[in-house]
Amino acid sequence: MKALVLTGQKKLEIQDIPKPTLISEGMLTSVEAVSICNSTDYRIYAAPDPTAVWPNQKWPFVLGHEICGRIVEIGSQVKGWKIGERIVGWCPPYGGFAEYCQVYPDWMASIHVPEKWPAEETCILELAIGSCRSLVDSKGKTLINSNSKVLVVGLGPSGQFYTQFARLMSAATIICIGRHEQRRRLALELGADKVFDSDDQPYDKILQSIGKVDLLIDTSGADLRKEFYKILHPGSMMVTFGVGFDWTRELQELSKRQITISAGNREEAMFAANMITDWINSGKLKLAPLISHIITLEDIPKVLEDMKKNPNNYMKVVAKIK
Secondary structure, X not given: OEEEEEEEOOEEEEEEOOOOOOOXXXXXXXXXXXXXXXXXXXXXXXXXXXXXXXXXOOOOEEOOOEEEEEEEEEOOOOOOOOOOOEEEEEOOOOOOOEOEEEEOHHHOEEEEEOOOOOHHHHOOHHHHHHHHHHXXXXXXXXXXXXXXXEEEEOOOHHHHHHHHHXXXXXXXXXXXXXXXXXXXXXXXXHOOOEEEEOOOOOHHHHHHHHOOEEEEEEOOOOOOHHHHHOOEEEEEEEEEOOOXXXXXXXXXXXXXXXXXXXXOOHHHHHHHHHHHHHHHHOOOOXXXXXXXXXXXXXXXXXXXXXXXXXXXXXXXXXXXOO
């Protein structure tokens, strides 16, 4: 099969390699589309040692985990799936920058993908499920209600998803902070009530005008502890998503202030996947506005480099495989 193989630091090569060997818990999928992960793919690609970013992944290996694929083989222990069905889910292993990828449905929160869903949009649902899981508790109840005042910081792809989720969960007020005008406009289109330009005025001033919030969703990765503590009240919740400041270092301080961090695991992700399926089927969750580029497998190396140099030119980048 054709695959884009990471052979060393910043070395991606198109190679002809064997298909993954099916194991009993796995399913071999024919990859229809794969999107670049804005958080981790470049970090692994550029790392002197990829295992420092993604444990146990040594060169050479195939990147790509945001996939939509069609099942071509099923392992003996897998139940509930049929050959020919399509799958997307959180969080499959790497291997998606290729014609075939093995996935493990019992370790994932998966969606049986209807034929009418376009692959280039569907593959970004890995990110959608992964982000939405933080907004659901272990019983499937949403953490946002009609009284919630929600602040989303950072308006990349995950921030835009969180903006939509807050609206779909009937938040009372949704406020977004972002640096780029086009992304702020998109957030307004997707459900934000108000947006602020973080390059236009200091965070202190912005947050002072916002006041206390019930849920703070931080996708920026910046260390804004001092600023955030001013707007979080006892009983507030935080969601942190992506690469950046490690909030686990603040657990003692958060506990003292009676602020909870919500993360979510596979159980919560499965509830999130069901919600997302309903929202897409009803036309309420918008995917196409989050996709800025559709490319080929061969384009990925140069696009990864340009995404690092010019991140504001990109939202979700999708490579069509089939």
